[in-house]
Amino acid sequence: MPIARVALPVAAPTTFDYWIPEGLAVERGAIVRVRLGTRRLAGVVIATASDSEVDRAKLSPVVDVVGDERVPFDVLDLCAFVASYYQEAIGLAHALALPPLRAQAASRALRGSCRLTDEGRRALAALPARARSACGLRDRMLQDTALDVDTLTTHEKTILREWRRHRYVVPAGERAARPALELNAAQSEAAAAIAQSLGAYAAFMVNGVTGSGKTEVYLAAADAAIAAGGQVLMLVPEINLTPQLVDRMRAARPGLRVALMHSALAAGERRDAWRAAASGEAQLVLGTRLAVFAPLPSLALVVVDEEHDASYKQQDNVRYHARDAAIWRARRRDVPVVLGSATPSLETWLGARDGRYRRLDLPHRADARAQLPGVRLTPHRAAAAQDGIGDALRAGIAGCLARGEQSLVFVNRRGFATSLVCAACKWESQCTRCSARLTVHRQPPALRCHHCGHEERLPRACPSCGNVDLVPLGLGTQRLERALAAAFPRARIARVDRDSTRGRHAFASVRDKVEANAIDILVGTQMLAKGHDFPRLTLVGILGSDNALYSADFRATERLAALLVQVAGRAGRAGSPGEVIVQTDFPDHPVYTALLSHDYAQLADTLLAEREAAALPPVTHAALLSAEAHRREDVDAFMHAAHEIGIELRTLHAEVEVFSPVAALLARRAGYERSQLVVQSARRGALQRFLPAWRERMEALPGRRTRWAIDVDPAGFG
DNA sequence: AGCACGCCGACT
DNA sequence: GTCGGCGTGCTC
Numbered sequence: 001m002p003i004a005r006v007a008l009p010v011a012a013p014t015t016f017d018y019w020i021p022e023g024l025a026v027e028r029g030a031i032v033r034v035r036l037g038t039r040r041l042a043g044v045v046i047a048t049a050s051d052s053e054v055d056r057a058k059l060s061p062v063v064d065v066v067g068d069e070r071v072p073f074d075v076l077d078l079c080a081f082v083a084s085y086y087q088e089a090i091g092l093a094h095a096l097a098l099p100p101l102r103a104q105a106a107s108r109a110l111r112g113s114c115r116l117t118d119e120g121r122r123a124l125a126a127l128p129a130r131a132r133s134a135c136g137l138r139d140r141m142l143q144d145t146a147l148d149v150d151t152l153t154t155h156e157k158t159i160l161r162e163w164r165r166h167r168y169v170v171p172a173g174e175r176a177a178r179p180a181l182e183l184n185a186a187q188s189e190a191a192a193a194i195a196q197s198l199g200a201y202a203a204f205m206v207n208g209v210t211g212s213g214k215t216e217v218y219l220a221a222a223d224a225a226i227a228a229g230g231q232v233l234m235l236v237p238e239i240n241l242t243p244q245l246v247d248r249m250r251a252a253r254p255g256l257r258v259a260l261m262h263s264a265l266a267a268g269e270r271r272d273a274w275r276a277a278a279s280g281e282a283q284l285v286l287g288t289r290l291a292v293f294a295p296l297p298s299l300a301l302v303v304v305d306e307e308h309d310a311s312y313k314q315q316d317n318v319r320y321h322a323r324d325a326a327i328w329r330a331r332r333r334d335v336p337v338v339l340g341s342a343t344p345s346l347e348t349w350l351g352a353r354d355g356r357y358r359r360l361d362l363p364h365r366a367d368a369r370a371q372l373p374g375v376r377l378t379p380h381r382a383a384a385a386q387d388g389i390g391d392a393l394r395a396g397i398a399g400c401l402a403r404g405e406q407s408l409v410f411v412n413r414r415g416f417a418t419s420l421v422c423a424a425c426k427w428e429s430q431c432t433r434c435s436a437r438l439t440v441h442r443q444p445p446a447l448r449c450h451h452c453g454h455e456e457r458l459p460r461a462c463p464s465c466g467n468v469d470l471v472p473l474g475l476g477t478q479r480l481e482r483a484l485a486a487a488f489p490r491a492r493i494a495r496v497d498r499d500s501t502r503g504r505h506a507f508a509s510v511r512d513k514v515e516a517n518a519i520d521i522l523v524g525t526q527m528l529a530k531g532h533d534f535p536r537l538t539l540v541g542i543l544g545s546d547n548a549l550y551s552a553d554f555r556a557t558e559r560l561a562a563l564l565v566q567v568a569g570r571a572g573r574a575g576s577p578g579e580v581i582v583q584t585d586f587p588d589h590p591v592y593t594a595l596l597s598h599d600y601a602q603l604a605d606t607l608l609a610e611r612e613a614a615a616l617p618p619v620t621h622a623a624l625l626s627a628e629a630h631r632r633e634d635v636d637a638f639m640h641a642a643h644e645i646g647i648e649l650r651t652l653h654a655e656v657e658v659f660s661p662v663a664a665l666l667a668r669r670a671g672y673e674r675s676q677l678v679v680q681s682a683r684r685g686a687l688q689r690f691l692p693a694w695r696e697r698m699e700a701l702p703g704r705r706t707r708w709a710i711d712v713d714p715a716g717f718g
Numbered sequence: 719a720g721c722a723c724g725c726c727g728a729c730t
Numbered sequence: 731g732t733c734g735g736c737g738t739g740c741t742c
Contacts (some may be wrong), residue, residue: 006742011719016742037721037741054742092719704737722740729733 002026003052004062006034007079007094008043013699015090016043017052018062026062029070031098033063042101044071044094046080069278071097072295078329079293087623087691087710088318096318097293099274100267116169183220184368187213190360191220197336198225198300203327205352206340208362209598210569211370214340215245217362218303219252221338226256226283230300230335234286235322237309239264240507241530242286249284261287261294289314289322292329302330302337306530308345308562313715321713342569342600343562346611347618349604373540373571373578375596380546380583387483388475393541393581394487400539401491401520405576407539408522410529410567411480412547414497415439418474420447420459424467429456435668440472441499442482452670475544481523488521496524529566540571542582549586552665553716554616561591561603568595615680617713621687622680624717625698626664627708628672636661638706639675645697646679652693655686665718672707678717687712 002020018034020026030045040063052059075097083093183191186208194204194217208214222232236242239262246258259273259282276282278295285294289312304312304323312322323339330337339348339357351357365372376392383390388411400407419437420429429438431449438447438456447456461468472479481495494510501507507527513519514534522528522537548560564582572578584592594603612619625642629635639661646658657680664674679694681687695710 003742008741009719010741012741014742018742034742039720039741052742059742089719702738720741722738724738725736727733727735729731 001051001056001059003049003059004030004032004045005047005049006032006043006062007046008034008036008041008091009095009098010036010041010091011089012091013089015046017049017054017059019052019059020048021061024062024065026065027070029072029076031066031069031071031101033066035060035063042066042098043091044076044098046076046090046094066101069099069275070295072278072297074299074329074332075293075295077332078325081328082318082320082325085688086318086320086712087695088320092318093320096290096320097295100270183216184213184364184366186362186364187217187366188220190217190362191224193358193360194221194301194336194338195224198228198230199334200336201331201334202336203330203351203357204336204338204360205344205348205357206338206360206362207344207352207601208340208342209365209372210342210565211365211367211372212342212362213366214305214342214362215248216252216366217360218305218338218340219249221301222284222303223253225300228300229298231277231280231282231296231298232284232301232303233291233294233296233299233326234284234303234305235291235312235326236286236288236305237311238530239288240527242288243508244511244532246286249286257281257283259285259287261285261291263288263290289320292322292325299329299333300335302326302335304337304339306341307339307348308341308343310559310715313713315715319709319711324713341562343565344604345618346558346604346608349608350618353608370572371577372598373568373580375568375580375582375598377582377584377587377592377596380543380585383543383583387479388543388583389480389483389487389541390581390583393543393583396539396541396579396581397484397488397491397521401488403538404517404536405538406514406517406520406522406534406536407541408524408528408534408537408567408570409480409484409541409543410524411475411477411543412525412563413439413474413476413544414478414499414525415448415450415476416442416478416482417472417476419472421471421473422462422465422467423469423471425462425465427462427464433668433671435666439476442478443499451666477523477525480543484521484523491520492518493521493523494519496522496527498525498527501527526563528570529563532570534570536576537570538572538576538578540568540578540580542567542580545582546584546586549589549591551718553718554611554614555716557591558607561594561600561607564591564595565600615682617680620680620682621684622678622714622717623687623691624676624678624711624714625661625708626674626676626711627706628669628674629706630672631705632673634705635673635675638701638708639677641701642694642698642708643677646677646694649690649693649697653686653690655683656681656690676717 003017004020004026005015005017007015026045028045028047031042032045033040033042079094079097083090190206206214225232242260249256249258259276261273277285280297285291304326307323314320327337352359378390378392397407417440420440429447431438431454433454434449434451436451438449441448445458447458462470477495477497481493484493496510517536548556568580571580590603590606594600627635627638643661659678661675661677664676667674
């Protein structure tokens with residue numbers, strides 16, 4: 001009896017067999033609907049066979065085949081690799097490759113940018129001011145000559161669709177192509193090296209300083225791949241970055257067929273993108289980490305932009321690393337892969353040092369007029385009394401304002417203050433469900449936990465002793481914004497953090513304002529760090545970054561270095577020289593001296609030597625077992641057992657080290673007590689042989705009160 | 719992951 | 731007496 005082996009989206013360790021009814025064409029890669037228990041599920045056929053190990057009586061039939069899409073074989077292989085490498089359920093790993101199955105009529109997708117017609121302009125201007133739902137969009141349409149549809153919320157797209165029916169808006173058409181950017185020597189050399197290697201596996205590390213024009217290198221390499229009839233897969237860390245990147249791509253390459261893939265797309269749009277990729281119609285597939293599973297029949301080149309970025313590692317469900325999956329896939333398909341960054345991860349750095357990756361350097365900014373910014377380190381402690389704004393930074397901002405230039409002040413913490421303490425007794429705002437302090441917020445006023453979302457009223461007096469002298473400790477974006485407003489009352493200030501800027505629309509509107517020169521000072525967190533060109537921005541202030549140096553996580557310094565370089569890179573990108581002022585009390589720390597001398601390479605070598613000395617990743621290979629339960633004793637009991645099993649298995653796996661369980665950095669979160677345990681080996685293969693045996697023994701442990709997971713190649717030991 | 723089955727405590 | 735709490739184990 002013909003059998004289909006189906007990977008179903010359940011946390012079971014195996015696939016499930018179903019018999020194939022006569023007349024139903026079921027082949028490897030087909031998406032089928034089946035019954036599992038009482039449920040009906042869609043899964044992907046990973047193999048067909050002439051019979052099954054399972055009792056015939058237990059087998060049920062394949063219900064039907066969904067559509068005509070097939071998951072390509074290399075993607076099936078990638079999913080199998082991901083399941084095995086990351087110790088995940090085979091079916092959950094394969095679920096990553098399924099197209100969105102909601103068969104809703106593919107909405108006539110709006111693409112690119114739209115502009116108002118004259119009639120539309122009249123109609124919208126005449127719209128009553130209280131037509132609130134459309135108001136923001138209307139204002140933006142009336143202001144802008146063209147609006148990028150990708151930056152809109154789904155609600156706004158609905159409105160826009162309506163307007164298009166009335167012929168109020170029409171597609172803006174392809175923007176006039178930017179004058180073809182002359183590649184400099186380093187750029188054309190890098191692009192040529194990649195282009196020459198098309199047709200076979202090769203891995204490149206493109207190490208280019210901020211503003212060195214890595215995108216142009218990717219584009220030139222992509223041109224070569226596409227000209228030969230190939231498809232290019234380009235991964236980016238965040239959806240925030242895609243609209244701008246797409247704009248640039250479309251402007252530079254009119255007519256380029258791009259498909260976007262990220263989780264913020266509606267099911268219909270995602271399905272369209274999936275089909276465009278699968279049919280070969282899309283020449284460039286641009287997306288976040290999940291795009292690494294896209295069907296690409298003519299894949300010719302893979303690019304991972306900002307490859308150091310932590311968001312490539314999925315932190316829940318299937319804990320895969322999209323960069324590593326991309327490398328695996330490139331090897332499997334025998335095509336080149338490009339890993340680009342201004343601050344390469346130490347994994348990639350080591351790969352380049354060992355000769356596994358070919359190193360391509362872009363040591364200068366592409367625009368010859370744009371110098372790398374000058375960096376100054378000034379003491380932070382001295383600034384504490386002035387809400388964090390030291391004299392140098394104050395003078396710098398004043399200078400910028402006088403010249404009509406923009407400044408950015410960065411602090412990596414939202415809210416007003418880190419915590420609230422009582423000046424009289426020892427009381428401190430503490431989360432009841434986490435081992436963390438509650439952050440002070442003023443807009444709106446509240447004490448909030450950034451780990452579990454718990455919220456309390458902002459107390460007027462100490463809940464413990466009644467004293468009214470409560471002191472907000474530490475610096476957040478809201479406090480900084482207030483201090484800047486007090487210091488520069490006439491400056492136009494915008495705050496950008498997760499609280500102020502929800503959704504893509506909000507971010508795009510700040511970006512537009514900055515571009516329209518309606519903002520003098522930007523205050524914000526991480527959100528501001530990445531990949532946005534602000535030509536008038538000449539000063540960057542970085543506050544509170546020393547906090548990262550206290551972190552117990554071994555990757556903290558590497559992450560800080562990347563963040564500093566990214567933020568500093570916002571300064572002075574177009575002609576005007578930039579300045580970066582970093583307030584630190586550790587000016588001799590290698591991470592700051594590297595920033596001063598613009599020498600990330602030196603820092604990466606130093607950090608790598610430290611990892612070598614301490615036998616830490618990427619020199620060794622690690623997995624992290626993390627567990628949580630409501631009761632401390634349950635976690636401890638589980639971890640104790642897990643540790644014992646690990647030690648016992650070492651008789652068979654001598655090359656693997658099993659460390660003792662320790663409380664997690666955040667020992668309690670949302671009412672769960674948390675612990676973790678590290679296992680590692682100098683050899684990846686040894687760790688890979690150990691992990692399944694260990695996992696199976698742990699799965700057999702009684703007591704399900706503890707939730708646990710294995711994280712292979714964890715982003716940190718936190 | 720769901721979902722059912724099963725074996726123990728407080729309710730109309 | 732049974733309603734339902736969640737701990738345990740199975741699903742082709």
